[in-house]
Amino acid sequence: MSTEEISTVYGREEFKRVDVGAVMREGHPDISDGDHLIVDLVARKRETAGRPLTVMDVGSGSGVLSELIAQRLPDCRVIANEIAPNPARQARERLAAHPRAEVFTESFTDWKEPLDVIVSWGSHHHLPHSHLQHVRDLLEEGGVLILGDEFCPEYCTEDDAIRLKNAEVIELGGGHLLASREEIEEYRRSGTVPEWSRILEDRRRRTLWNWYKFVIDYAIERDRWQVAIAEMQITKDDMVTSFEEEHKLSPLIVEHELSVNGFEQAAKHVIGDRPAELQSFFVYEFVPGALPVGADGDR
Ligand SMILES: C[S@@+](CC[C@H](N)C(=O)[O-])C[C@H]1O[C@@H](n2cnc3c(N)ncnc32)[C@H](O)[C@@H]1O
Structure with missing residues (x-):
């Protein structure tokens, strides 16, 4: 399986x-x-x-x-x-x-x-x-x-875009975005996530919540309950920061x-x-x- x-x-x-x-x-x-x-x-x-x-x-x-x-x-x-x-x-x-x-x-x-x-x-x-x-x-x-x-x-701001543009690597650490070798090393060593990544993750969740509400309403308006129920469960999976199988960026x-x-x-x-x-x-x-x-x- x-x-x-x-x-x-x-x-x-x-x-x-x-x-x-x-x-x-x-x-x-x-x-x-x-x-x-x-x-x-x-x-x-x-x-x-x-x-x-x-x-x-x-x-x-x-x-x-x-x-x-x-x-x-x-x-x-x-x-x-x-x-x-x-x-x-x-x-x-x-x-x-x-x-x-x-x-x-x-x-x-x-x-x-x-x-x-x-x-x-x-x-x-x-x-x-x-x-x-x-x-x-x-x-x-x-x-x-x-x-x-x-x-x-x-959900990225212009400042985030500049930071990303300069990033030579991009990696997720427990679901948080890490955009430099130093950040990745620090995360591996101590589990520390930069403040920037925490703020970004908070914005990701709020943006996703708004999107999933739209998707679920769309399905219910069309009597597609199976889709609505699946999407409710997917919403929960995606909100769990560390759940790698469902993590929309x-x-x-x-x-x-x-x-x-x-x-x-x-x-x-x-x-x-x-x-x-x-x-x-x-x-x-x-x-x-x-x-x-x-x-x-x-x-
Ligand atoms: C959201 S579904 C994609 C839906 C599909 N493309 C469609 O048009 O209906 C993602 C799929 O990727 C499959 N998958 C995940 N990891 C995979 C891998 N390493 N190799 C092949 N398929 C994989 C999953 O089993 C899942 O069915």
């Missing part, structure tokens, strides 16, 4: 037989719009390349997006990668009719073959931070990482995380048209670039 199944909401009995991916597309804002955007981005990549591509959907869940890609691009090899047994089985059933589609049920970091497109849709904040180095290793020349996620709406922080891991941002797309405090879904196109000097790239 995977860690995901043991520790997060979807391991609970009431979700065992539910196709969470399908249910979320009906009761959660922005996911379905994101699907369509990502399929368009992969199709554009296929057109530019002028040849069939190998595409991996990391953390594919029950394979809804993988199937949309396989339908749109039948000559491309589409690999749905999912470690949790229930969604992996659902993905296998969903993709059975698509001869060029398959399911890989080991961890993403165990995949060894080169890839043209790596899609990570709603998965980045669940994956170990070391997975970015593996993305770099697998991407073919001209390859792209399409990273779409539900972020915590932006702001777009700016993730952009810097990618930057210190040697990725260049080729495009940023916003999903939904709402005020900034309710703007959670973004889809990025990242390409491997040079690693910053001194970066180890595999934190």
Whole structure:
């Protein structure tokens, strides 16, 4: 049984037989719009390349997006990668009719073959931070990482942005953001978290609370109680600072995380048209670039 199944909401009995991916597309804002955007981005990549591509959907869940890609691009090899047994089985059933589609049920970091497109849709904040180095290793020349996620709406101030810009490393210590080697060392030595990180975490929680209230109301207004209940539990998981499996960060922080891991941002797309405090879904196109000097790239 995977860690995901043991520790997060979807391991609970009431979700065992539910196709969470399908249910979320009906009761959660922005996911379905994101699907369509990502399929368009992969199709554009296929057109530019002028040849069939190998595409991996990391953390594919029950394979809804993988199937949309396989339908749109039948000559491309589409690999749905999912470690949790229930969604992996659902993905296998969903993709059975698509001869060029398959399911890989080991961890993403165990995949060894080169890839043209790596899609990570709603998965980045669940994956170990070391997975970015593996993305770099697998991407073919001209390859792209399409990273779409539900972020915590932006909670960094301009001062935070300056601090992040100067950060040569970004790491979480017990859920608190650490942005220098000294801060990381001090945290490891004594468990001390800088005042700045505590203030940031307080803002993250308050911003998230506002977002989750919107998501839960959205589901209830549409009579999607399963989504509302799941999101109530996810809200609690995300509010626990040290709970690593569910820890949404702001777009700016993730952009810097990618930057210190040697990725260049080729495009940023916003999903939904709402005020900034309710703007959670973004889809990025990242390409491997040079690693910053001194970066180890595999934190
Ligand atoms: C929020 S779900 C993603 C939803 C999905 N992409 C969709 O479109 O419906 C994140 C998924 O990542 C999977 N996951 C977590 N760690 C993984 C790993 N190391 N390798 C592959 N999948 C992983 C989890 O089991 C979970 O199903």
